[in-house]
Amino acid sequence: MLSQKRRWLILSVLGLFFFMVIVDGSIVAIAIPQIAQSLNAATGTTTLIISVYLITICATLLLFGQFGDQ
Numbered sequence: 001m002l003s004q005k006r007r008w009l010i011l012s013v014l015g016l017f018f019f020m021v022i023v024d025g026s027i028v029a030i031a032i033p034q035i036a037q038s039l040n041a042a043t044g045t046t047t048l049i050i051s052v053y054l055i056t057i058c059a060t061l062l063l064f065g066q067f068g069d070q
Helices: 004-030 032-039 043-069
Strands: none
């Protein structure tokens, strides 16, 4: 079994990861118009690319969470 201190450390690290995903998604969502302008792409295309990026991050978090449980 894990010690109480180690459990809190793991919980803190996971909380930090989820917080960073939320912050990352918010920053990217705000920057969509600038990203689209810089890449000479339509805003819709840029939004689709960013959505795929965020879905990929969420999927890998679930995958690595499962690995962490094992």
